[in-house]
Amino acid sequence: MRVECPHCHQKAIIASTNALSHTVKDLYCQCTNLEGGCGASFVMKLGYSHDLNPPIQNTRQLAASLLKSLTVSERQALIQSDLFGS
Ligand SMILES: [Zn+2]
Numbered sequence: 001m002r003v004e005c006p007h008c009h010q011k012a013i014i015a016s017t018n019a020l021s022h023t024v025k026d027l028y029c030q031c032t033n034l035e036g037g038c039g040a041s042f043v044m045k046l047g048y049s050h051d052l053n054p055p056i057q058n059t060r061q062l063a064a065s066l067l068k069s070l071t072v073s074e075r076q077a078l079i080q081s082d083l084f085g086s
Helices: 055-066 072-082
Strands: 011-019 024-031 040-048
Touching: 040 072
Parallel strands: none
Antiparallel strands: 011 024, 024 040
């Protein structure tokens, strides 16, 4: 993960981290641009935003739950349809 100094926009390193929760961390950063007169230290936040795909197990549980809500004839009709590409 690359961190950019918010002051001089040069490379910074993560010196340490502090977990604020299971999904949010403070990143204590140090700018490496000493020659250019910056060298600032600062804190960035790293946090979970959202899923692009849910965990596989969640998808299976959801599918199983939906299938259980159907009657046997509805399940058979679903299997015989070309919903699954066959
Ligand atoms: Zn800097």
